[in-house]
Amino acid sequence: MSLIAFLDRGMSLAPGRVGYVKDTESWTFQQSYDVTCRVARALNAEGLACETKCAVLAANDPLAWFCVLGVWRAGLTWVPLNPRGAPIEHSELINGFDVEVLFFQRAFAPSIEAIRVQCPRLRVLVCLDGELSYAxxxxxxxxxxxxxxxxxxxxxxxxxxxxxxxxxxxxxxxVMLTHRNLSLSVANNIINTPYQPGDEIVNLAAAPMTHTAGFLTLSATARGGKVVVMTKPDPVSLLDLVCGARVTEFFLPPTVIYRLLEMPGIESRDFSRLRYFMYGAAPMSVEKLREALKVFGPVMLQGYGQTEAPGSIAFLRPGDHFRGRVIAEEYRLSSCGLPSVLNTTAILDEDGRPVRRGDTGEICVRGDIVMKGYYKQPEKTAETIVDGWLHTGDLGHVDGEGYLHITDRKKDVIITGGFNVYPSEVEQVLWSHPAVLDCAVIGVPDGHWGEAVKAVIELKPGAAVSSEELIAMCKEKVGSVKAPKTVDFEPLPRSPVGKVLKKDIREKYWRNAERRI
Known part of the structure; x- marks a missing residue:
C-alpha cells in the first residue's frame, strides 16, 4: 500500500476530528487531507517525473509534515534534511541524491542562500512561512x-x-525505501501498540519528525489518533505535554530519557494516560531502564531496526519487561525483544550459514522490510544484501526463549591481546554507576596489546567519580581484560537523533593508525 493511505484512512474515520496540534493551532483530518492534495497537485503541475526527489528542511511542524505527505501523494520521493545539520551537509545530500524541490522554513533562509549556490539542480523552492525573492x-x-x-x-x-x-x-x-518497505514498518508498529475500540490515541512527536518520530505518527493517524507536535524539545515542556495533553504514546532515544529521569519531581508526575513509551535508535542502560519502568510504569516499548530495515526487526513489548509482576532480570532487559513476525531474522556466521541457538553471529533479516538498496551505490548494496539477506552489521544471538540480543556492532568490537571485547557489555557496567550520565567504550592503539579498552564518560551535572573507582568496578564485574585501562571525562558527541558518535571519539586516537574508523 501507499504511505498516504494511512492519512486517508484516518480521515475516513472522522474528517472533523483534530488530527494534528502545534501549540495553540490545530488541523482536522479534513484540513490535513486538503493541504496534502493541494501540495500533490502543485507538484504534479510542475511536470516532475515519478520519484523526483523532494527535500524538506524544517523544524517539527505539521505543515512541513503535510508537505512530506503531499510528496508521497504526488508519487514523488522524500529526502529528509535534519534541521540541526550544517548547510554544507544539506548541500551534499541535495546534490548526492539529485533533489529538485526544496520546501523550507524562513528560519533557514541563511542556509538556503548557500545551498542555492552549491545546488544548481534545484528547480523549485517553496518557503513555508514567509516571502523571499528566490522562492x-x-x-x-x-x-x-x-x-x-x-x-x-x-x-x-x-x-x-x-x-x-x-x-x-x-x-x-x-537508503532507498519503497512504499512497501515503510508501510510494513508502520504495520509492525500498529501490531505492537494495540488499542481497544474507542480508546483515545494521542501521539507526541517530540523527537525529530525527519527520523523515527515522523513514521511513528502514521500508526496513530491511521487509527484516527491525534498527533501533538513539539517544536522545541525541552525536558520540562515535554513532561508538561505528556501529562497535560493526555499523551498515550511517544518515542525518545535513550540519551534523552536519561535526562528526563534526572528531572526533579518526575516521580510525582501523573503518567496514567501513557500506554507506550517507545525507545530505540541506540543501546539503553539496563539500570536506567529499570528506573524508567518505576517512574513511567509498565509502558516501555523497544523497537530494534536500522535505516536499511526501518524500526521493525524486533520488539521488546511492555509485558516483556516483566516476569509476572516483577521487573525482569538484566538478561531479558538487555535484549531487543522478539523478532517481528512480518520478516525473517537469522544469526549467520561469516560464511552465511545459521549458527546454533545461543551462539554469536551477525544479525541478518529478509523480507519486505529490507531496503531497495543504496542510492547510486550498487557495490555497497551488493555487500550489504547477500542472497536476499540484509547484513545489519550487528553481532548478536538468540536465547532459549527466542529473544534477540545485540552483542555489538561488528566495527566496534575491540581486539585486545587476541581477546574480543564487546563495548556494550562494559558500557552496561559503567551506566550502573550513579554518577554516570552516559558513556562510550572504544579501543585505542596500544603497542603491546594491539588495542586497549578506553572509556569516555559524561557525568551527571554536579556528580564526581574517579577513573580508578570506575576501572575497579569494571574489573570486579567483567574482569581485567574487559575493564578499561584508561578513562576520560568529557561530553560525548552525538548525532542529531541522539546516537553517540563513536567514530568521532575514535578519530583522534586512530588518526595516524591503520584502522578504519
Whole structure:
C-alpha cells in the first residue's frame, strides 16, 4: 500500500476530528487531507517525473509534515534534511541524491542562500512561512489548486524516501525505501501498540519528525489518533505535554530519557494516560531502564531496526519487561525483544550459514522490510544484501526463549591481546554507576596489546567519580581484560537523533593508525 493511505484512512474515520496540534493551532483530518492534495497537485503541475526527489528542511511542524505527505501523494520521493545539520551537509545530500524541490522554513533562509549556490539542480523552492525573492510562498505554490486527489497514485514498489544513514561509522549513504518497505514498518508498529475500540490515541512527536518520530505518527493517524507536535524539545515542556495533553504514546532515544529521569519531581508526575513509551535508535542502560519502568510504569516499548530495515526487526513489548509482576532480570532487559513476525531474522556466521541457538553471529533479516538498496551505490548494496539477506552489521544471538540480543556492532568490537571485547557489555557496567550520565567504550592503539579498552564518560551535572573507582568496578564485574585501562571525562558527541558518535571519539586516537574508523 501507499504511505498516504494511512492519512486517508484516518480521515475516513472522522474528517472533523483534530488530527494534528502545534501549540495553540490545530488541523482536522479534513484540513490535513486538503493541504496534502493541494501540495500533490502543485507538484504534479510542475511536470516532475515519478520519484523526483523532494527535500524538506524544517523544524517539527505539521505543515512541513503535510508537505512530506503531499510528496508521497504526488508519487514523488522524500529526502529528509535534519534541521540541526550544517548547510554544507544539506548541500551534499541535495546534490548526492539529485533533489529538485526544496520546501523550507524562513528560519533557514541563511542556509538556503548557500545551498542555492552549491545546488544548481534545484528547480523549485517553496518557503513555508514567509516571502523571499528566490522562492515561492506556500500559498502561491499550492493555494490555487483544488483539494482533490491527483490522478497519479504511487505503487507499492515506488521509491518513497531516500534516508541518509546515521553516519555513526562513516559517511552517510542514501537508503532507498519503497512504499512497501515503510508501510510494513508502520504495520509492525500498529501490531505492537494495540488499542481497544474507542480508546483515545494521542501521539507526541517530540523527537525529530525527519527520523523515527515522523513514521511513528502514521500508526496513530491511521487509527484516527491525534498527533501533538513539539517544536522545541525541552525536558520540562515535554513532561508538561505528556501529562497535560493526555499523551498515550511517544518515542525518545535513550540519551534523552536519561535526562528526563534526572528531572526533579518526575516521580510525582501523573503518567496514567501513557500506554507506550517507545525507545530505540541506540543501546539503553539496563539500570536506567529499570528506573524508567518505576517512574513511567509498565509502558516501555523497544523497537530494534536500522535505516536499511526501518524500526521493525524486533520488539521488546511492555509485558516483556516483566516476569509476572516483577521487573525482569538484566538478561531479558538487555535484549531487543522478539523478532517481528512480518520478516525473517537469522544469526549467520561469516560464511552465511545459521549458527546454533545461543551462539554469536551477525544479525541478518529478509523480507519486505529490507531496503531497495543504496542510492547510486550498487557495490555497497551488493555487500550489504547477500542472497536476499540484509547484513545489519550487528553481532548478536538468540536465547532459549527466542529473544534477540545485540552483542555489538561488528566495527566496534575491540581486539585486545587476541581477546574480543564487546563495548556494550562494559558500557552496561559503567551506566550502573550513579554518577554516570552516559558513556562510550572504544579501543585505542596500544603497542603491546594491539588495542586497549578506553572509556569516555559524561557525568551527571554536579556528580564526581574517579577513573580508578570506575576501572575497579569494571574489573570486579567483567574482569581485567574487559575493564578499561584508561578513562576520560568529557561530553560525548552525538548525532542529531541522539546516537553517540563513536567514530568521532575514535578519530583522534586512530588518526595516524591503520584502522578504519
Amino acid at each position: 515561492k510562498t506556500f500559498d502561491g505554490f499550492c493555494g490555487a489548486f483544488p483539494a482533490l486527489k491527483p490522478d497519479r497514485y504511487p505503487a507499492e514498489e515506488d521509491l518513497a524516501a531516500i534516508m541518509p544513514t546515521g553516519g555513526t561509522t562513516g559517511a552517510p549513504k542514501g
